[in-house]
Amino acid sequence: MNETAVRVRGLRKRYGDVDAVNGVDLDIFRGEVFALLGPNGAGKSTTVEILEGHRRRTGGDVSVLGVDPGKPTREWRARLGIVLQTSNEQPELSVREIVRHFAGYYPRPRDVDEVIEAVGLTEKAGARLALLSGGQRRRVDVALGIVGGPELLFLDEPTTGFDPDARRQFWKLIEGLAHGGTTILLTTHYLDEAETLADRVGVIVGGRVVEVGSPMELGGRANATARVGWLGPQGRQSIETDSPTQVVAELSQKFDGEVPELTVARPTLEDVYLAMIGADR
Amino acid sequence: MTTPALPSTARIGLSRGALELKGYFRETSAVVFTLAMPVILMLIFGSIFKGEVGHTGVDFRQYFAAGIIASGIMSTTFVSLGVSIAQERDDGTLKRLYGTPMPKAAYFIGKTISALVLSLLETLLLFVLGNVLFGLKPPSTPERWLTFAWVFVAGVAVCTLLGIAISSVPRSGRGAAAVLNLPYLVLQFISGVYFTFGDLPSGVRQVGAIFPLKWMCQGLRSALLPDTLLAAEPAHAWEHGRTGLVLAAWGVAGLALCMTTFRWKRRRDG
Ligand SMILES: Nc1ncnc2c1ncn2[C@@H]1O[C@H](COP(=O)(O)OP(=O)(O)OP(=O)(O)O)[C@@H](O)[C@H]1O
Ligand SMILES: [Mg+2]
Numbered sequence: 093m094n095e096t097a098v099r100v101r102g103l104r105k106r107y108g109d110v111d112a113v114n115g116v117d118l119d120i121f122r123g124e125v126f127a128l129l130g131p132n133g134a135g136k137s138t139t140v141e142i143l144e145g146h147r148r149r150t151g152g153d154v155s156v157l158g159v160d161p162g163k164p165t166r167e168w169r170a171r172l173g174i175v176l177q178t179s180n181e182q183p184e185l186s187v188r189e190i191v192r193h194f195a196g197y198y199p200r201p202r203d204v205d206e207v208i209e210a211v212g213l214t215e216k217a218g219a220r221l222a223l224l225s226g227g228q229r230r231r232v233d234v235a236l237g238i239v240g241g242p243e244l245l246f247l248d249e250p251t252t253g254f255d256p257d258a259r260r261q262f263w264k265l266i267e268g269l270a271h272g273g274t275t276i277l278l279t280t281h282y283l284d285e286a287e288t289l290a291d292r293v294g295v296i297v298g299g300r301v302v303e304v305g306s307p308m309e310l311g312g313r314a315n316a317t318a319r320v321g322w323l324g325p326q327g328r329q330s331i332e333t334d335s336p337t338q339v340v341a342e343l344s345q346k347f348d349g350e351v352p353e354l355t356v357a358r359p360t361l362e363d364v365y366l367a368m369i370g371a372d373r
Numbered sequence: 374m375t376t377p378a379l380p381s382t383a384r385i386g387l388s389r390g391a392l393e394l395k396g397y398f399r400e401t402s403a404v405v406f407t408l409a410m411p412v413i414l415m416l417i418f419g420s421i422f423k424g425e426v427g428h429t430g431v432d433f434r435q436y437f438a439a440g441i442i443a444s445g446i447m448s449t450t451f452v453s454l455g456v457s458i459a460q461e462r463d464d465g466t467l468k469r470l471y472g473t474p475m476p477k478a479a480y481f482i483g484k485t486i487s488a489l490v491l492s493l494l495e496t497l498l499l500f501v502l503g504n505v506l507f508g509l510k511p512p513s514t515p516e517r518w519l520t521f522a523w524v525f526v527a528g529v530a531v532c533t534l535l536g537i538a539i540s541s542v543p544r545s546g547r548g549a550a551a552v553l554n555l556p557y558l559v560l561q562f563i564s565g566v567y568f569t570f571g572d573l574p575s576g577v578r579q580v581g582a583i584f585p586l587k588w589m590c591q592g593l594r595s596a597l598l599p600d601t602l603l604a605a606e607p608a609h610a611w612e613h614g615r616t617g618l619v620l621a622a623w624g625v626a627g628l629a630l631c632m633t634t635f636r637w638k639r640r641r642d643g
Contacts (some may be wrong), residue, residue: 108616136576145472146468146471146472146638146642147642166379166474167473167474169474170379170474172472174469174472174473176465176469177463179464179465179467179468179469180464180465181461181464181465181469182396182466184395184396184399184400185392185395185396185399189395193388193389193392194473196380196384196385196388196474197385197474197475198378198379198380198474199377199378199379199380199474200474215557220399236469240473240474259494288577294423314590340555
């Protein structure tokens, strides 16, 4: 599992006089699900689109499946799946027509109906794209990204516009792909999504990667102390502790049973993320 | 792990052609603006125009019919392609395709196939109308059929290349129709579609003769109309050699432009 699918060193991208990406290092291992988090304008799409061969980099070394994305070949493209952040085209075609057509580009495409099923569009398979809702349209994008049976899948904010149920369904799809060995790089603004799907998370701020780690470890989350809170005689009280279970047991004895308004909390991924990007809380 | 072969460019090109045509016919506005427009113009002007071209015995409406067939070819290739490609660049179709293993050539093969099919259809439509309404006759000899065929094919090829090339000019998909229709309209007036070419002032004729439409019109007249018309042609000859040369030159220029200026991305895509 230590083979790298994506290797990035010192990646830079300049637009005019703005450094949108400013020295990004990244390793994504084969079979891994890697989530890129970061505020709007942090440089996520720019980074991902450079890896996809859509944008030229200003500097740095990049290898994607052993190939420099600045020199794309058909063979290399056949091993990738791409879901761009925005797309909105071919309104006159039906879901099945467009998925079948794109399948024809690949040497070893997946079964068209199976792909449509996987993105939950079976009932809409005959409908023209113009008549789909925003979330359904987005699922077509995902279908077109996976129909070639990619080794490496790029997903730029794939679930934007999905209803909660569709998002869960999408998570299952991604878990299934990951289980089958597909390497996945996704960007998202949903921390629960990153937490559920990603083996590792990278946080990018102002064109730089500020931290990489598993969702559980990020920002020292795993070692963070827990905060136990309750309603005491003088009002709300709380203490930080490394052994919350013991504290609760003691409190329970003190109150002789139920502790009023008991809470035990560890920092959520959102807490550490917001601290990391320097947001005020 | 053995890698299965990538699907051939020809196969993907054909499937793109089929997809293009399917999408085209489902989009009513495209059909109206490119396919139906020349038909409508033919009906309107055909009912206004009358008389003979000079003293050649050729009905001006037949002269006009040959011109509108050439202009129809330009509509289904140059205008239609230029607009559709500019829109596809704008809405991200091109960017998505660029990210797949589709060979670049297959995209252009698809466009060419659809342009060719639409041009054939348009020509047939206009010819049948011209025949029923103005008594336009099919080419009278095998030589004239041959002329008709090569002028048609060269016209489609040149206008297709120029349509692909000019698609990179409009800044957005929405502005594309305006950018493409301007040269199309102007050329129709100075190439011998609505007016007898020989009646135009010589300065206008010289400008018209720089561009392909004039030569396509003249080539089609030489295939469809009798030689008595030569009396009214400024050169008093059909000039097939020169027609071939001008169209070939535009073809080469168009191809070079396509290869050097074609963009798969929007300007803002970095
Ligand atoms: N083509 C471009 N020309 C100029 N500047 C650009 C271009 N594309 C992106 N930028 C700038 O680069 C920065 C990074 O943009 P990018 O799209 O990579 O951000 P992002 O992390 O994907 O944001 P979001 O979460 O909003 O999608 C932004 O400041 C953006 O304005
Ligand atoms: Mg983005």
